Amino acid sequence: MNPATLRIATRKSALALWQAEHVATLLRTTHPGLTVELVPMSTRGDEILDQPLATIGGKGLFLKELEVAMLEGRADLAVHSLKDVPAQLEPGFALPAILPRADAADAFVSNHYDDLAALPHGARVGTSSLRRQAQLRALRPDLVLLDLRGNVGTRLGKLDAGAYDAIVLACAGLERLDLAARIRSRLAAPDWLPAPGQAAIAIEAREGQPGVLALLAALDDADTRLTVSAERAMNQALGGSCTVPVGAWCMLGEHGLHLRGLVGDAAGGRLLRAEASGPSNQAIALGRQVAAELLAQGAAEFLGL
Numbered sequence: 001m002n003p004a005t006l007r008i009a010t011r012k013s014a015l016a017l018w019q020a021e022h023v024a025t026l027l028r029t030t031h032p033g034l035t036v037e038l039v040p041m042s043t044r045g046d047e048i049l050d051q052p053l054a055t056i057g058g059k060g061l062f063l064k065e066l067e068v069a070m071l072e073g074r075a076d077l078a079v080h081s082l083k084d085v086p087a088q089l090e091p092g093f094a095l096p097a098i099l100p101r102a103d104a105a106d107a108f109v110s111n112h113y114d115d116l117a118a119l120p121h122g123a124r125v126g127t128s129s130l131r132r133q134a135q136l137r138a139l140r141p142d143l144v145l146l147d148l149r150g151n152v153g154t155r156l157g158k159l160d161a162g163a164y165d166a167i168v169l170a171c172a173g174l175e176r177l178d179l180a181a182r183i184r185s186r187l188a189a190p191d192w193l194p195a196p197g198q199a200a201i202a203i204e205a206r207e208g209q210p211g212v213l214a215l216l217a218a219l220d221d222a223d224t225r226l227t228v229s230a231e232r233a234m235n236q237a238l239g240g241s242c243t244v245p246v247g248a249w250c251m252l253g254e255h256g257l258h259l260r261g262l263v264g265d266a267a268g269g270r271l272l273r274a275e276a277s278g279p280s281n282q283a284i285a286l287g288r289q290v291a292a293e294l295l296a297q298g299a300a301e302f303l304g305l
């Protein structure tokens, strides 16, 4: 028998709440009669803001409390930004739905400059993402890169207070929060690569509950699942760590999948790039192939493998 109520565990940031509300609306529309509630909660990833994510335990910190709520029966599903979901899920959990992807590009956000090229020598750019730092270093070795954590509103507030000349955020997050007007220009493929899974929303639930999983699977977007599977397989084959700058972007066209990947060294500003095409039923193999090409170019040195 199907459950009559689904409870969504979510973080409390404006973006997380928007995404959880979005999923709640989709579930109510897709399954008339179903009651859907939000269970907002704080995670360690949200609370520890004074240290880089990589040093306090990585992306899993954003998931842990939500997973505990599901294990303890306080929630039936959790909604995440897929890019915050580690390549390897905790045992007993699955991603029954991945929603259609929004704009996966990063956004150049500034109150004074139109794009990266317009920044003066030595300008201060805020981002704590190693992937964004590595790409900024490669394109503009002269920039001063400064840490910037916190939710989207906090980051924009620090930019507006004058702490940075520009910051880099995800276009998808800004669009969801009705802040698309803050996007001065897009940092997009093929030159600039997003995080694996960026701009896709993922639904996580416990395995072994066919009724719940079937309700959630109705929201899955098959094409998005294919492309992000290739990106995540590449990331996983490179060690799946968030202490290493990794970018990935997979496109699905008439002739199948095309995956681009990059690995950077956080300090040196060097980037290794690889790309390959493959049939759409070989997403995982494609991800592993591009990872193998990056390793063949010497990525292991960057990854500390």
Ligand SMILES: NCc1[nH]cc(CCC(=O)O)c1CC(=O)O
Pocket (backbone or CB within 6 Å): 081, 082, 083, 084, 152, 168, 169, 170, 171, 172, 173, 197, 198, 199, 200, 201
């Ligand atoms: N790191 C936090 C985070 N996780 C997902 C998004 C944006 C939305 C998405 O990629 O789906 C953001 C904000 C940002 O990077 O600017």
